[in-house]
Amino acid sequence: MSGEIRFDGRVALVTGAGQGLGRAYAILLASRGAAVVVNDLGGGAQGGDGGSSRPADIVVEAIRAAGGKAVANYDSVEEGEKLVKTALDAFGRIDIVVNNAGILRDKSFLRITKEDFDIIQRVHLRGSFLVTQAAFPHMKKNGFGRIIMTASASGMYGSYGQTNYAAAKMGLIGLSNTLALEGVKNNILCNTIAPMAGSRLTKTIWPQHLVDLIKPEYVAPLVALLCSEESDVTGGLFEVGAGWVAQVRWERSKGAVAWSKTVPCSPESVRDNWEKITSFEDADHPTSSRDTFNYVMAAVEGADEVESSSGAAAGDSGEDEGVNVEKALGWRPAASEYEYDSKEAILYALGVGCTVSDKDTSHLKFLYEGHDDFCCLPTFVIIPAQVCSAGLLRSSQLASLTGMITEGIPGFKFDFSKLLHGEQHIEMHRPMPTSGKLRCQSRIRDLIDKGKGAVIVQDVECFGEDDQLVATAQFVTFIVGAGGFGGPRSSAHQKPTADPPKRSPDAVVTEKTSESQAALYRLSGDLNPLHIDPDFAAMGGFSTPILHGLCSMGYAARHVLRQYCDDDVTKFKALKVRFVKPVLPGQTLKTEMWKEGSRVYFRCSVVESGSVVLSGAYVDLAASSSATSRL
Numbered sequence: 001m002s003g004e005i006r007f008d009g010r011v012a013l014v015t016g017a018g019q020g021l022g023r024a025y026a027i028l029l030a031s032r033g034a035a036v037v038v039n040d041l042g043g044g045a046q047g048g049d050g051g052s053s054r055p056a057d058i059v060v061e062a063i064r065a066a067g068g069k070a071v072a073n074y075d076s077v078e079e080g081e082k083l084v085k086t087a088l089d090a091f092g093r094i095d096i097v098v099n100n101a102g103i104l105r106d107k108s109f110l111r112i113t114k115e116d117f118d119i120i121q122r123v124h125l126r127g128s129f130l131v132t133q134a135a136f137p138h139m140k141k142n143g144f145g146r147i148i149m150t151a152s153a154s155g156m157y158g159s160y161g162q163t164n165y166a167a168a169k170m171g172l173i174g175l176s177n178t179l180a181l182e183g184v185k186n187n188i189l190c191n192t193i194a195p196m197a198g199s200r201l202t203k204t205i206w207p208q209h210l211v212d213l214i215k216p217e218y219v220a221p222l223v224a225l226l227c228s229e230e231s232d233v234t235g236g237l238f239e240v241g242a243g244w245v246a247q248v249r250w251e252r253s254k255g256a257v258a259w260s261k262t263v264p265c266s267p268e269s270v271r272d273n274w275e276k277i278t279s280f281e282d283a284d285h286p287t288s289s290r291d292t293f294n295y296v297m298a299a300v301e302g303a304d305e306v307e308s309s310s311g312a313a314a315g316d317s318g319e320d321e322g323v324n325v326e327k328a329l330g331w332r333p334a335a336s337e338y339e340y341d342s343k344e345a346i347l348y349a350l351g352v353g354c355t356v357s358d359k360d361t362s363h364l365k366f367l368y369e370g371h372d373d374f375c376c377l378p379t380f381v382i383i384p385a386q387v388c389s390a391g392l393l394r395s396s397q398l399a400s401l402t403g404m405i406t407e408g409i410p411g412f413k414f415d416f417s418k419l420l421h422g423e424q425h426i427e428m429h430r431p432m433p434t435s436g437k438l439r440c441q442s443r444i445r446d447l448i449d450k451g452k453g454a455v456i457v458q459d460v461e462c463f464g465e466d467d468q469l470v471a472t473a474q475f476v477t478f479i480v481g482a483g484g485f486g487g488p489r490s491s492a493h494q495k496p497t498a499d500p501p502k503r504s505p506d507a508v509v510t511e512k513t514s515e516s517q518a519a520l521y522r523l524s525g526d527l528n529p530l531h532i533d534p535d536f537a538a539m540g541g542f543s544t545p546i547l548h549g550l551c552s553m554g555y556a557a558r559h560v561l562r563q564y565c566d567d568d569v570t571k572f573k574a575l576k577v578r579f580v581k582p583v584l585p586g587q588t589l590k591t592e593m594w595k596e597g598s599r600v601y602f603r604c605s606v607v608e609s610g611s612v613v614l615s616g617a618y619v620d621l622a623a624s625s626s627a628t629s630r631l
């Protein structure tokens with residue numbers, strides 16, 4: 001980057017800008033073209049007293065005298081909306097908020113009164129929250145926002161006599177970290193500084209020559225840079241003083257799991273691991289709570305490792321053992337049970353678009369438990385199978401529920417957030433019972449090394465209450481960036497995809513999904529917020545929550561079932577799809593079908609975009625099937 005950093009056309013609000021650091025920020029931003037709201041209530045350093053308009057007015061005058069644009073605001077930051085209103089009234093917008101206003105009530109812990117504690121939280125933490133919350137919708141609307149929170153080394157490291165202040169300042173770091181996550185999709189960036197400068201707050205503890213030397217003007221350039229269009233930094237924490245600028249990050253020891261099958265988790269087991277717990281050799285630098293979840297899940301997985309590998313301590317499972325294909329393939333996790341009745345089957349059918357109308361009552365057999373031919377859609381089996389799949393039961397449920405990640409499977413640790421559901425196969429050995437209990441057993445069939453990525457081929461067998469096989473499901477998942485471990489390049493067990501014939505399709509069905517389709521489908525078990533929470537979807541780079549790939553699959557399977565099986569589920573033997581692109585709820589799905597012998601090839605695309613969403617897909621009809629096309 002080169003050239004002067006400017007703020008022409010931008011509107012900045014600096015709180016507590018009547019003197020000290022805030023004054024320096026206001027003057028620098030204005031000198032670079034920003035229109036500035038100079039907020040200051042003009043109170044004493046301890047707060048809670050009467051205000052004066054003088055400090056803000058003097059700064060406004062100085063800015064105007066230098067040819068800049070500024071207006072004063074004399075409200076307390078505790079009235080956040082009023083400050084933002086001043087910006088909107090005077091300049092029509094707000095782009096930058098520097099939360100700087102501050103007071104001190106320093107006393108040793110036992111001498112701090114409730115009032116001393118509360119007023120510090122109100123001005124620093126609550127004030128920053130209220131001002132920022134008032135500005136945030138306007139920034140969102142403009143697609144631009146820069147926010148600064150002011151913390152302090154006192155909070156980061158502790159400071160004698162400042163428990164109230166230190167608590168508020170650390171609170172601001174948490175506020176900023178989370179706001180950074182929430183704002184980034186709208187180009188609203190939030191960073192925290194822990195400044196050091198001579199001011200009336202420091203002159204009581206520093207000698208005068210230091211107060212004079214360490215000027216606020218040395219802090220202001222970092223603030224200006226972070227508030228500029230040029231900066232894409234967010235969620236940062238910076239210490240800054242006298243022109244020295246440094247970023248601060250977390251460091252965490254590798255830690256230890258303080259239990260194993262033979263050693264319960266106890267104060268003594270924690271003590272016995274103390275050296276490892278506190279050793280910063282091989283430390284990492286976590287940047288999100290996902291990183292923590294990784295370790296916690298590794299500890300949980302450690303329990304399984306211990307159970308299946310006699311004698312090894314769970315605490316050892318944290319060691320990086322590389323990829324062990326044999327171990328992954330030999331893993332036999334506990335079976336999961338899925339108990340359901342007609343309600344679950346009906347909910348699933350609604351989730352994949354079954355409806356009732358006066359004109360067409362053919363879906364009633366999937367939606368009404370009192371119907372003479374009441375039955376489950378064959379693809380309903382994916383629900384119990386999915387619960388049993390991927391990190392199994394525990395991991396997948398947690399991943400779905402929290403959007404967090406797990407550490408993979410024994411012999412193959414991976415980041416769950418890098419997992420893409422690539423292909424799906426299901427095979428029916430008999431129709432799904434309309435209620436009862438399924439026991440689902442999973443195993444890794446193959447671990448394929450694709451160079452850049454890895455592919456997990458995983459089979460789930462679903463048994464009925466009579467222990468007879470009801471269905472098998474095969475999940476093919478791609479783990480981005482996890483290849484290159486020297487494993488096999490292909491799998492003999494992976495069910496192949498198949499391209500349709502080159503002729504025009506024999507049949508085409510189009511059907512519009514509902515805007516609420518994902519909200520409905522998720523109730524069958526896949527609660528991943530990606531399918532319901534706009535903010536979460538935005539973090540994944542989607543403009544809106546997306547439909548579950550398995551929901552689109554359910555739609556397409558239903559189209560084939562209707563077209564070539566007359567909705568007779570006994571004629572539906574197997575299905576294979578490759579997931580290509582996501583579908584947005586409300587879009588129209590088009591299923592093109594080609595029948596060749598007992599196989600119906602199909603392709604599913606989105607009418608509105610023309611994008612293919614399911615490819616390489618087919619349904620195999622039961623051998624005894626006398627299926628004929630409805631055409």
Ligand code: NAI
Nearest residue numbers: 016020021041042043076077100101102152196197199201
């Ligand atoms: P300062 O006392 O020179 O300036 C703070 C300004 O905030 C004052 O003009 C005051 O009238 C104003 N203010 C206080 N309560 C207000 C409220 N409720 N509403 C609106 N304005 C209010 O202090 P300084 O040193 O410039 O501090 C600025 C910020 O930097 C504070 O948040 C402080 O905690 C923080 N800080 C300063 C350090 C330093 O070395 N000066 C060290 C670490 C943090």
